[in-house]
Amino acid sequence: MDTFFAVTNNTLRRFVGWSERRSPWLWRGLAVAVLILITAFNISQTTQLVNGERYFWLDDDQMIAMRYARHLAEGSGPVWNPGERVEGYTNPLWVVVMAGVHLLPISTAITSLVIKLIALALAVTVLLLSERLLRTLAPQARLAVPFLLIGLALCVDVFYWSTNGFETTLLTALFLWVVVRMVRESAESTPKVTTYLLLGLIPLVRSDAYYVWASAAILALLITPNRRRTVSYLALSLLLPLTHVLWRRVYYGAWLPNTYLLKVSGLDGTLRRGFSQWLIFVRAYAVMLAVATIGVVMLRDRRIVGLYAGFVIGSLYIFMVGDDIFKFNRFMAFIVPALFVAALMTAYQFGRNHTRARYLLYVVLAVAVIFAGGLPHPRELVSVNGGPERAIAPALLVRDFSAPDSSIAVWAAGTAPYFSERYTFDLLGKSDAVIAQLPPRPGVSVAHNKFDMDYSLSLQPDFVFTFFPSAYVDEVVAQPQSVLLDQWRNSYSFSLILSPEFAAHYYPNPVELAYLQRNNALYIHGDSAELLTLDKWQNPEVE
Numbered sequence: 034m035d036t037f038f039a040v041t042n043n044t045l046r047r048f049v050g051w052s053e054r055r056s057p058w059l060w061r062g063l064a065v066a067v068l069i070l071i072t073a074f075n076i077s078q079t080t081q082l083v084n085g086e087r088y089f090w091l092d093d094d095q096m097i098a099m100r101y102a103r104h105l106a107e108g109s110g111p112v113w114n115p116g117e118r119v120e121g122y123t124n125p126l127w128v129v130v131m132a133g134v135h136l137l138p139i140s141t142a143i144t145s146l147v148i149k150l151i152a153l154a155l156a157v158t159v160l161l162l163s164e165r166l167l168r169t170l171a172p173q174a175r176l177a178v179p180f181l182l183i184g185l186a187l188c189v190d191v192f193y194w195s196t197n198g199f200e201t202t203l204l205t206a207l208f209l210w211v212v213v214r215m216v217r218e219s220a221e222s223t224p225k226v227t228t229y230l231l232l233g234l235i236p237l238v239r240s241d242a243y244y245v246w247a248s249a250a251i252l253a254l255l256i257t258p259n260r261r262r263t264v265s266y267l268a269l270s271l272l273l274p275l276t277h278v279l280w281r282r283v284y285y286g287a288w289l290p291n292t293y294l295l296k297v298s299g300l301d302g303t304l305r306r307g308f309s310q311w312l313i314f315v316r317a318y319a320v321m322l323a324v325a326t327i328g329v330v331m332l333r334d335r336r337i338v339g340l341y342a343g344f345v346i347g348s349l350y351i352f353m354v355g356d357d358i359f360k361f362n363r364f365m366a367f368i369v370p371a372l373f374v375a376a377l378m379t380a381y382q383f384g385r386n387h388t389r390a391r392y393l394l395y396v397v398l399a400v401a402v403i404f405a406g407g408l409p410h411p412r413e414l415v416s417v418n419g420g421p422e423r424a425i426a427p428a429l430l431v432r433d434f435s436a437p438d439s440s441i442a443v444w445a446a447g448t449a450p451y452f453s454e455r456y457t458f459d460l461l462g463k464s465d466a467v468i469a470q471l472p473p474r475p476g477v478s479v480a481h482n483k484f485d486m487d488y489s490l491s492l493q494p495d496f497v498f499t500f501f502p503s504a505y506v507d508e509v510v511a512q513p514q515s516v517l518l519d520q521w522r523n524s525y526s527f528s529l530i531l532s533p534e535f536a537a538h539y540y541p542n543p544v545e546l547a548y549l550q551r552n553n554a555l556y557i558h559g560d561s562a563e564l565l566t567l568d569k570w571q572n573p574e575v576e
Contacts, residue, residue: 082576091198093419096447102131121464189406252339328379419445
């Protein structure tokens with residue numbers, strides 16, 4: 034046993050020495066390479082070759098934002114359907130970025146790929162800003178840099194949101210940029226107005242990100258040597274989001290996004306669901322949180338306390354709004370790099386006189402962060418929300434073979450509406466103010482618990498996307514209706530198939546193409562003029 038410990042100690046001593054002699058650019062390069070490889074894997078899983086052209090997509094919710102962005106770039110404004118004003122997105126600044134991509138001379142087939150590359154650049158920015166924050170707060174802790182960079186590059190709450198095209202990465206990067214500037218300015222006793230203007234952009238990245246704003250604001254108040262000026266700058270920073278709120282009221286006729294009505298308003302058990310969501314985060318990052326908590330209690334460094342405050346504020350926000358439909362920690366992802374830095378600072382302070390012990394603490398923290406998401410199957414790292422791989426080809430068929438003024442109805446409201454380029458009825462209400470104000474159905478996940486299929490189909494969309502093979506639809510229809518309705522009345526997909534409107538006007542009129550019948554059966558309203566042109570439709574060639 035003594036021999037084992039001696040060998041281990043000697044190996045660790047040599048590795049510490051080797052690490053100290055390496056350039057920081059080695060670790061930066063390795064971390065960036067990891068992000069590039071993960072992004073490349075994601076891209077390879079979110080693409081489809083249809084009729085000889087390769088198409089890319091984002092998470093289905095982000096494809097909703099892409100539809101708003103395209104209409105904005107085309108001059109129709111940030112709208113779901115031109116001429117209608119319903120705010121069915123929660124990420125206005127990300128929509129603006131997406132609109133900029135749509136101004137480029139590129140096909141809509143690759144716009145999602147460009148967004149993923151932008152998100153990759155933002156993820157790299159998150160790594161570099163995290164390193165800068167650590168070097169600013171603890172310049173002597175240079176041994177922690179490799180663990181910070183590699184740990185974050187392999188952290189699911191960094192790469193999952195960037196590779197799937199979420200605005201979360203932009204939010205995290207902006208938060209870290211503001212925090213780094215605040216820490217540096219506090220050391221120089223010179224808070225700058227530009228830092229607080231950047232802070233004011235945070236609630237524009239996500240309309241609910243006032244809790245992220247508050248996290249940075251508390252840090253500023255704790256560490257600033259000039260509190261009066263800081264308070265005035267904080268007030269100034271709110272002008273941008275408040276201006277946006279007034280614009281929303283004028284443009285959309287509402288003080289809050291339609292998504293708030295859909296996901297929060299009228300829901301019961303918010304605190305219980307929020308606590309369950311919070312526990313997911315706490316269990317995932319238990320080691321990092323424990324070390325950071327020790328740092329708050331024992332070191333009493335206001336900078337560590339300020340970073341930790343973001344966790345507290347984020348926790349309160351989750352308790353207020355409840356759970357999320359996504360597996361990982363979207364609401365708290367912004368604070369993970371800062372908490373990791375706080376934990377590494379704490380490890381440095383407690384192991385300051387014992388290099389190898391400090392190194393072991395770094396190893397434990399990095400491994401814990403890397404495995405915060407457990408051991409997910411690689412496919413779990415690719416969002417399949419809304420079944421986008423089943424929506425691309427049917428959407429392109431509608432685009433190519435239907436009249437430009439035809440309409441579709443979908444419950445997965447991202448990929449199919451974006452690529453079909455048709456007027457769309459959102460069956461789950463993100464972009465339908467009537468549906469969003471319905472009472473929620475029990476036992477159904479948030480954002481999928483408000484619908485009225487008979488109401489939506491009574492508006493007579495030309496096409497209905499089922500996202501099921503036709504044989505499955507036939508099987509459901511053939512079952513005793515009383516039994517199915519009693520068992521599945523709160524399931525949006527079954528409610529669509531079992532709707533009297535669907536049975537009377539759509540089910541008798543399937544689009545009889547083999548590809549659709551195998552993957553995503555389409556049905557046409559019996560009074561639609563599109564029935565007269567079905568002979569022109571052709572099966573797509575899909576990879």
